[in-house]
Amino acid sequence: MSPAEALKKESVYQPDQKGLIFPDLPAFETFEEERTHRKQRLVAACRAFAQHNFDFGFAGHISVRDPEHTDLYWTNPMAVHFSQVKMSNLILANHAGEVVEGDYAVNQAGFILHASVHQANPDIVAMCHAHTPYGTAYCSLGRPLDPITQDAACFYEDHAVVNDEGGAVAVAKNQGLGVVEAFKNNRAILHQNHGLLTGSRHSVDSACYWFIALERACQVQLMVDAAATKPIPVTPERARYSREHVGSEYIGWLHFQTIYGQLAEQQPDMFG
Numbered sequence: 001m002s003p004a005e006a007l008k009k010e011s012v013y014q015p016d017q018k019g020l021i022f023p024d025l026p027a028f029e030t031f032e033e034e035r036t037h038r039k040q041r042l043v044a045a046c047r048a049f050a051q052h053n054f055d056f057g058f059a060g061h062i063s064v065r066d067p068e069h070t071d072l073y074w075t076n077p078m079a080v081h082f083s084q085v086k087m088s089n090l091i092l093a094n095h096a097g098e099v100v101e102g103d104y105a106v107n108q109a110g111f112i113l114h115a116s117v118h119q120a121n122p123d124i125v126a127m128c129h130a131h132t133p134y135g136t137a138y139c140s141l142g143r144p145l146d147p148i149t150q151d152a153a154c155f156y157e158d159h160a161v162v163n164d165e166g167g168a169v170a171v172a173k174n175q176g177l178g179v180v181e182a183f184k185n186n187r188a189i190l191h192q193n194h195g196l197l198t199g200s201r202h203s204v205d206s207a208c209y210w211f212i213a214l215e216r217a218c219q220v221q222l223m224v225d226a227a228a229t230k231p232i233p234v235t236p237e238r239a240r241y242s243r244e245h246v247g248s249e250y251i252g253w254l255h256f257q258t259i260y261g262q263l264a265e266q267q268p269d270m271f272g
């Protein structure tokens with residue numbers, strides 16, 4: 001499915017007046033074009049993770065499905081810092097976590113979690129995971145995010161807490177079914193005692209942006225939880241409205257275009 005086909009919701013942010021400069025959803029003539037595009041966005045997503053200090057040793061990975069060979073996934077190489085990921089060191093891996101193209105190793109235990117989700121959810125195009133400070137802290141509480149801000153409301157009734165023990169290691173032992181199942185009805189998972197995951201049925205752009213937004217929502221929730229007074233939540237109706245209109249996959253894609261534009265100009269080595 002192309003991003004244009006996946007766009008189900010109209011956005012109030014799209015300009016009414018034609019001819020103005022505004023990001024357009026991409027269209028492709030060939031798989032090769034689309035593959036190159038997805039790989040470039042994957043690299044940019046890794047660089048964005050570096051900018052947000054989402055690195056933690058070799059933990060964390062971003063995957064995007066190959067447009068032609070849909071049982072294969074492009075991902076970042078293991079033990080390479082997010083800031084050093086580029087087109088030439090990406091790897092292509094299969095469901096078993098075997099590298100079928102590229103020179104670098106894959107984080108097999110971690111990648112199998114992604115592969116399992118992708119395999120069970122053929123509509124999920126891209127996934128993100130990292131061991132981020134606020135996300136991992138909030139995940140230890142074992143409760144979903146409250147709709148206390150417009151940004152948090154973007155995840156209202158669209159995220160789940162999964163309490164499998166052992167994280168990605170457990171998945172390697174076939175105990176990670178909770179995450180796989182939870183992604184059927186959600187686009188974000190708070191994996192208890194492990195960290196955050198996002199999945200996108202639209203693009204790696206959207207998966208990356210909503211990961212950044214989810215980490216920030218966890219940060220804000222922790223700040224509010226530490227406050228002396230209780231926050232006033234958004235009503236369920238208002239939270240659903242926010243999710244539909246400012247929390248859509250398209251909006252995630254659109255937010256990411258600001259990140260991509262800045263990275264493409266300032267870090268041209270990512271295309272090397």
Ligand SMILES: [Zn+2]
Pocket residue numbers: 059060110129130131167168194195
């Ligand atoms: Zn992990």
